[in-house]
Amino acid sequence: MSSDVDVCVVGGGLAGIAAGLAARAEGASVVVLEGSSHAGGKARTSDGLEHGPQSFNGRYDVFWQLLEQLGLTATAERVGPASSTRWLARFGRLHALKPSPLTLFGTRALTAREKLSLVRDATLGGPVAPAATLHDFFAQRFGASFAEGPLAAMVNGIFAGDPRELGVDGCFPGLAQRAVEKQSVVKALLAAGAPSARKGIYRLAGGMGAIGAAARQKLEIELEAPVRELTRDDSGFWVRGGRDLHARAVVVATEAHVAAKLLWPLSPKLGAALGQLTYAPITVVHWEGDDARFGGGFGYLACPSERLFALGTMFHGNRFSTFVSGAVADDATLAAGIAADVRRLTGGSVGRVLRIDRWPNAVFQPTVAALPVRDGLAALAGEAGVLLAGSYLGASAMKDALASGFAAGQQAWELSQRKPQWSRSLS
Numbered sequence: 001m002s003s004d005v006d007v008c009v010v011g012g013g014l015a016g017i018a019a020g021l022a023a024r025a026e027g028a029s030v031v032v033l034e035g036s037s038h039a040g041g042k043a044r045t046s047d048g049l050e051h052g053p054q055s056f057n058g059r060y061d062v063f064w065q066l067l068e069q070l071g072l073t074a075t076a077e078r079v080g081p082a083s084s085t086r087w088l089a090r091f092g093r094l095h096a097l098k099p100s101p102l103t104l105f106g107t108r109a110l111t112a113r114e115k116l117s118l119v120r121d122a123t124l125g126g127p128v129a130p131a132a133t134l135h136d137f138f139a140q141r142f143g144a145s146f147a148e149g150p151l152a153a154m155v156n157g158i159f160a161g162d163p164r165e166l167g168v169d170g171c172f173p174g175l176a177q178r179a180v181e182k183q184s185v186v187k188a189l190l191a192a193g194a195p196s197a198r199k200g201i202y203r204l205a206g207g208m209g210a211i212g213a214a215a216r217q218k219l220e221i222e223l224e225a226p227v228r229e230l231t232r233d234d235s236g237f238w239v240r241g242g243r244d245l246h247a248r249a250v251v252v253a254t255e256a257h258v259a260a261k262l263l264w265p266l267s268p269k270l271g272a273a274l275g276q277l278t279y280a281p282i283t284v285v286h287w288e289g290d291d292a293r294f295g296g297g298f299g300y301l302a303c304p305s306e307r308l309f310a311l312g313t314m315f316h317g318n319r320f321s322t323f324v325s326g327a328v329a330d331d332a333t334l335a336a337g338i339a340a341d342v343r344r345l346t347g348g349s350v351g352r353v354l355r356i357d358r359w360p361n362a363v364f365q366p367t368v369a370a371l372p373v374r375d376g377l378a379a380l381a382g383e384a385g386v387l388l389a390g391s392y393l394g395a396s397a398m399k400d401a402l403a404s405g406f407a408a409g410q411q412a413w414e415l416s417q418r419k420p421q422w423s424r425s426l427s
């Protein structure tokens with residue numbers, strides 16, 4: 001393995017893989033140093049169970065760009081229409097929500113007042129007032145009960161966070177502006193995302209972990225090589241840890257708090273800013289059972305007012321993945337809590353717990369307080385001469401990890417081709 005490269009990527013999650021691929025596509029020599037025993041970061045599969053994300057939204061081109069480069073496009077399978085039914089736990093029971101406007105009128109998941117406000121927004125419209133938090137933005141349009149009910153359930157399903165702290169612009173970039181322009185929040189939500197021929201939810205035949213495995217065939221990814229120190233010299237960086245190497249450009253593609261520790265000695269301001277970014281902890285409990293009695297579909301989300309144990313559950317036939325806030329509950333507490341939820345919601349029971357995945361830093365929280373800090377990172381990283389990649393640079397999702405990684409890899413290649421400082425001072 002080479003110990004002098006154009007680009008070293010620290011962290012072999014989705015952002016690091018995208019960065020490595022982008023730099024290599026330009027012709028750079030690239031090494032990715034990954035601290036754990038596998039590539040792919042949170043996108044990981046074992047024993048047929050996903051540890052982290054289970055599927056992706058096909059409307060985002062970055063996924064197809066990644067799959068194409070890894071030779072995985074043909075393994076992407078669109079989730080069937082039966083999965084389009086989603087359930088909401090509210091008012092003491094589960095309500096089926098199908099992707100049809102008729103659902104809105106028929107469902108008992110919403111109050112009459114909430115339905116009226118949604119219909120009024122979509123038909124009559126009217127000026128949309130700006131608001132910083134997700135809670136305030138939706139509450140002023142559809143009422144506090146909506147913001148604290150269905151909205152909070154959805155926000156838990158995506159961010160596992162508090163809508164009173166999460167920022168509208170951080171979580172759904174462009175939504176507020178579109179809503180102001182269209183004078184309708186519903187229309188702005190429907191217009192979200194770039195137009196794409198490949199809408200829908202997709203899974204990978206080999207699981208999301210296939211991404212890391214395929215990346216190892218295309219890129220030099222060294223596993224169990226945690227980076228502990230980065231130091232600058234005139235021609236780039238020394239990267240030290242599981243192994244030492246010199247690189248003309250470095251992409252730090254770890255979670256923000258890890259990047260904070262690594263980059264603090266190079267730039268205390270950058271380290272301090274990264275250290276302010278927080279993640280929500282999540283535990284995923286995989287279980288199977290023939291007596292769960294859920295009605296089929298994609299899964300359910302729970303409104304916080306229901307005071308259920310779990311945030312929600314995804315359905316896969318007689319297997320289930322239940323998401324619980326926090327990462328410290330012991331196995332017995334988790335099993336008992338989920339069993340109580342299932343009993344209450346369906347009268348059914350949990351069979352066997354298959355695996356428990358605890359993620360202390362699961363999902364970046366784009367809070368109102370974090371946004372100005374995050375917006376200042378690019379300038380600070382530029383001053384320090386490093387590139388950053390990771391889902392925390394966007395709205396916490398895989399698409400954000402990939403987009404930031406592809407961009408950072410391209411920039412790293414450009415940086416690596418600049419003349420070193422000593423040669424500039426001679427010319």
Ligand SMILES: Cc1cc2nc3c(=O)[nH]c(=O)nc-3n(C[C@H](O)[C@H](O)[C@H](O)COP(=O)(O)OP(=O)(O)OC[C@H]3O[C@@H](n4cnc5c(N)ncnc54)[C@H](O)[C@@H]3O)c2cc1C
Binds near residue numbers: 035036039255396397
């Ligand atoms: C349970 C769960 C479900 C999720 N579901 C979805 C979903 O449905 N849709 C969605 O879009 N997103 C989802 N996410 C979020 C998604 O997984 C992340 O946005 C994305 O995977 C983050 O990728 P990343 O490359 O930025 O970071 P990571 O995946 O965290 O990768 C960082 C990598 O850096 C490595 N590393 C850390 N320290 C060092 C070091 N010192 N040296 C070298 N390497 C180091 C880590 O081992 C890791 O491999 C989910 C997350 C979880 C936990």
